[in-house]
Amino acid sequence: MSTLSKLNSARIESALGYQFQDPTLLYRALSHRSVGPKNNERLEFLGDSLLNFFIAEALFHKFPTAREGDLSRLRASLVKGETLAEIARDFQLGDYLQLGEGELKSGGFRRASILADAVEALLGAIYIESGMETCKTAVLRWFDTRLDLTSPAETAKDAKTRLQEYMQEHKKPLPRYEVVRCFGHSHSPEFEVSCDVGGAQKTTIAIAGSKRVAEKKAAEQMLLALGVK
Structure with a gap:
């Protein structure tokens, strides 16, 4: 499998706060399904589950008196595609996405759903390479400010x-x-x-x-x- 250039790898790893030991894993996490069968969909599946768990755990401890419904709404607001796409843009992931010709022409590197999937795939890749605690550390670092600013009152239902x-x-x-x-x-x-x-x-x-x-x-x-x- 191909890999990113050392310069690009260094740039993205600096933004992520994590250095991959296996450069092909990083490349795969950034590879959209339009590039072929060796894409990031399986890593995305794994990362999605990990993200939901770590965010749920963080909210559980941050708001010890919050009701289940409030916690669920807070988690949903943090792990939704729009939020993940914002994080991807913070990391400038669009510059490093591996896309097929059709997605390149249609501006796939700007598409929120593709950016969000890449964030989840990166978490899956970090977990595969370094385990649960390292992946948790990455999630808490990436969501640090958003977790600080979130509050049950913001998602209260009428x-x-x-x-x-x-x-x-x-x-x-x-x-x-x-x-x-x-x-x-x-x-x-x-x-x-x-x-x-x-x-x-x-x-x-x-x-x-x-x-x-x-x-x-x-x-x-x-x-x-x-x-x-």
């Missing part, structure tokens, strides 16, 4: 979403919202909306200047009535 998920989790009918009445002036109407979850639970009522806000307020009251935090 009351309607939380109520719907609660009902689904407990295998109950979904909440029903109904406009009880609309009053006030035509240029500034007020909406009175009810929220009903069936069973013995009482309906909650809320009033707001828009139907959407009134529904959220009614859902908030229902969550309180159900004892959902």
Whole structure:
């Protein structure tokens, strides 16, 4: 298999903070499937699983009182393709990607999905060569600033979403919202909306200047009535 030039290898390894002992492994991690059968798809598969685990572990320890749903949303925001593509651009991975002729012509080195896949493949390659702890160190280094800035409050779901998920989790009918009445002036109407979850639970009522806000307020009251935090 081909390898990158020593200069290019040195540049990218400096950005990654990791020096490959096997240069062909680095080359493969940067090889898109358009180059042929010797590409980075298997390494990407492995790196994706490792990334999800290490980020989940970091969030678990960083936010000891966060709910499972909040942790899941935080992890999703950190490991999504857009975030990985940003990291790839920080490393200037696009300059080193190995692409087939068609992808080269269509600007594949700028495509977010290809950049994101390469980041995951690099993590897979680091794991293959140096093991779990070294790979974990790389993840925490690459995501250091993003982990510092993240907070459960940033991904908090609105009351309607939380109520719907609660009902689904407990295998109950979904909440029903109904406009009880609309009053006030035509240029500034007020909406009175009810929220009903069936069973013995009482309906909650809320009033707001828009139907959407009134529904959220009614859902908030229902969550309180159900004892959902």
